[in-house]
Amino acid sequence: MLRNSICIAASLLGLAASTAALADEAVRIGYAIARTGPFAGGAQVSQEPNYLLWAEQVNAKGGLMVAGKQRKVELIGYDDRSDTETVVRTYEKLMNQDKVDLVLPPWGTGQTFAVATLANKLGYPMIAPTASSKKLTDMKLPFVFTILQQPDQMMNALADMLVAQGVKTVAVVHVDDLFGLENVDALSKALASHNIGLLDKKSYPLGVKDLSPVLKAMKEKNPDAFLGITYPPDTILVSKQAREIGFNPKIFYAAVGTAFPLYKAQLTGNTEGVMGMGSWNAKTGAAAKDYFAAHIAKFQKEPDRWASAHAYASLQILQQAVEKVGLDRARIRDAIAGGEFQTILGPIKFKDGMNASIPGTVSQWQKGEFEVVWPKTRATATLVSPKPAWN
Amino acid sequence: MKDWIKWLPLIAALAAVPWLTNAYMVSLLLTCLMYVALAVSWVMFSGPSRYLSLATTAFFGIGAYCTAWGLGHLPWPLLLLGGALAAAGTAALVGLFVLKLRGSYFAVLTFGLSELALHVINQTERSISGTVGRVLLNPPEQDAIYLAVLALALAAIACCAWLWRGPLGHALRGIGADEDRAATLGVNPLRVKLAGFALAAAFAGAVGAAMAGRWTYIDPHTVFNPLIGFQTVLIVMVGGASRIQGAVIGAVIFSLLSEFLRMRFPYFYLVLLGLLLILSVLYLPNGLIALLPRKKAAAHG
Amino acid sequence: MTFTLFLDLLAAGLITGGIYAIVAIGLNLQYGLMRVMNIAHGEFLMLGAYLTYVLHTTLGLNPLATLPIAMAALFLVGLLVHRLVLRRLVHSSPNIDVFEARGLVASFGLMFVVQNLALMVWGADLRGYTYLAEPLQLGGVIMPHNRLLVFAVVVVLSAGLIAVLRFTLIGKAIRAMMQAPLGAQLVGIDTARLHPWCFGAGLALAGVAGALLSMVYEISPGMGEPYTITALIVITLGGYGSIVGSLAAGLLLGLVETFGMHFTSPSLKMVLSYAVFIGVLMFKPKGLFAK
């Protein structure tokens, strides 16, 4: 806890000291991210720790190779207070006044939206690790890439998995913001195309504190699968409350937050068989395993099994593009758009600004690990169905 | 009345800013001006009448949604006017009910209204378009937004000065001092309050309509951010509510200071900002304007 | 609607409402009594939650046993805040309205300070532990033990507080201060000496509420804000200074939300509660229980 923040502070000081000596040589990379406000929880689990880890690792190896010369990385990170106007203003500062060499994206779909047109206009390439929205990808901004799987990918994979498990009926709850609505939209289409019956669909607002009446009504309808398009606190809430009322369908899926280490801690001994949004773990490959270990060593906590790895991979891609073409941002953009990159998630290529290499995935808690179980090509374990009873 | 002439060079300099500096300086000043406009619009009504309103968020959000809905169909300057009218209309309508309550009841009620507006728009958007946010495809240029907000801030200041000098201002002050007594002196309190409340709302609505253009993507939680209303009140309290200068100075200092602290101390600037707020209320209880010489007040007697 | 479902919703509504009530009663002790609109109330709740979390996860203390600790700790914090900030404001403010406005600014400052200090110490991650999560089945109604415990503590505490205010001389003196501050002074009640105790008691209740919430929900530095807002609404609905009013309004709001969500949609939860709030104030401008 305290050690954690001291660690961050110390590493920043270290960074400042090391860059002081090399001030004219350092590659300056700026970003704003939520350290306070409602987005801080997600941003500080899945995104900013990876920025810090990557910069430390690059500098430990001597720096970023730019045009044949090793240069240290200097991160310039500000708090955006989870506020839209602040995030826009900060990127204007970074790009116009500080004239940083590169920028990294802020947290989440809304904030990425707010700075995407700006980055595009000023020609700063940006690979967003936590933006998931058709509306954003539909804008087709040449300098903006998304590396996280988009709603239709994740939901199609989910529907395919349901078909394979012989699921005939489902009940859905979803958060009523952009993320929830886009996903549930994609999900409804996929379910309809596979003739899966939607027995019940309920939306709820951010910050909900009790969903047991909703879950009880769903239990009465006895669906084969429960699907929650939920955020971390609600993911834990629906899991705990489903267990309390003994609602245990064949498939139990809750979206964001199942991949967090917190989920395992909160549902002590009750995670077995729960599915959710996840796309990697330490078994995904040797590089993923190293990353996992390095993350624990630096922050004394595990990375989450979904967006953390995407965030780190986005930095690897940026690094490889820079090492290939130098710091000319238009050329970096072209390199990202046209190349293939080795990352902890495996090779990644982009098509239309979207990650074309990593399909939508489904993960499942099995014996204390969040295993990728769908599609089979990316699976780290075999899917277990039906879900065992809650303890 | 003539002393506004001496401000002309400053106004001209502010208007020239987009051509003189970079986009960051413009957006920093834009933030200042946005809060100047909001704070002056707030103090215009709430200063003399002492009705502590937290409805600024609602008016700002309503204005922003005018831009979100209308951009691409109507020219942008017209949308600013639309935002102003929509906010003023809302204020006049809800004012009929909420302006009957005083003190903290009014404050909490106006806060509730802002939240209600958020959730009503959220529900409306969901049932009409099936989604919540809106993408602004051809937003206005930043410089245009800056000049629009500058104009709104100046208009708010001029309007406030005009209002406070005229009969409506006197009536509002009378209501603030003793509403029942004001009523016996021939003032129709409800009508006066409605007029003041709606006029103030118009500026907040227009500012919302202008600012929306900056964010590409508009959703209810962004534009109905309760922080906007709270921060406006804080600014006026820190600056001092008895004079227009208080709102202006409060807005400029608060915006610049929080930006400076955020850049300089990225990990604990909010702790510093909180401490400064506490210290300011302990040691500068009458606001920053207490530091200004009071020659104007003397001129007015 | 079956009878079981009705009981289910009733229980869920009362538990939610009970939590609202205990947070609101703490705020009402501060506002009803000395007109401190403490926007940082939820931050002190958050401190109570983290205190329980830390004591439970590092020392293995039973969360129930931490309730008195959270209460005492936050009470002391309350005395300190009163001593450092509010006492000075009371002396420097010419009248109660000015004091209220300044108190609001100061409590905003407190909110920034407390919330962000917590953020620096514990980080923004959600945290939590599991305690008494086993469900209890009673005639078709299923509730986890921890929620029932929360409700029981809320009932005991608020009943105790109401009894103290109703039957003891000091409690009557506190009510007297709320109803007629000048009258209270003129019968010899030393208001300046009672204020810090009441402010401390308000924070102590926030601390207990936070400790209780940590048994049921995940905690984070920003967790308090929504509760401050709900508490503001509840005390306005129940009437400033009326503890019984806060209890009743809290429970009412919980029931309205739960039944409303069931019969319409959970998404309408906020619309419903604000509509009820605004509707009630339109017809009963001094709160539900004003006479």
Place this chain on the structure above:
Amino acid sequence: MTQTHILEVRHLHVDYNGYAVLKDVSLSVTRSSITVLVGLNGAGKSTLLKAVSGLKAWSSGDIVFAGTSIAGEKPAMLVSRGLLQVPEGRHLFPRMTVLENLELGGYLRSARQRREDLERMFHLFPVLRERTDQLGGTMSGGQQQMLAIARALMGSPKLLVLDEPSLGLAPLMVAEMFRMIAAIRDEGVSVLLVEQNVKQALAHADYAYVIDRGCITLEGPGSELAGSDEIHAAYFGTAAH
């Protein structure tokens, strides 16, 4: 002097926002007497009372109660010394019962003293005994005034200060009120009465003062002042004879 006078105000000056509200005011209240202070609205009566009850500081002069200065003392302290006030507007506890209001009147006294005093009050004001469970705020004006006086008497005053007790009462009630005040004096409590109801007040006064624009302009035994021309000129617009 101090033996015979329970309260002495000596050359008191009070400023408010730089404006002199009281100028060199001196008066004294003899033990077990009714002393009346009359004056028009804004003459400085209520400022004087605030100063006497510890709610307003003064710039020069002194107020001596039972032989000691009260400078800098808080209201609660004065109550414990036996100086009680029934303010204008009464400031009862409106949502508390008659019984609770009376109990709080004896806030600084022991439980036994409170019980005994309560009996005394019920004897003195039988109407309160019938209404012990009624809320203070729901009683009639006259009853509220009784309750306010009884509440102050619960504090066992040596000096009872009454501010406009007859304000807003029906004429019959006013007569009853003054009878009551005389009874209180007869029990040994000194009374300082501030009144606009000049005729009644002077009729019951042992001694009286007239205050005008912050200065004491006239003083004398109540019966004497009641017949004076100045009083008639100031308050009734006619001469006495």
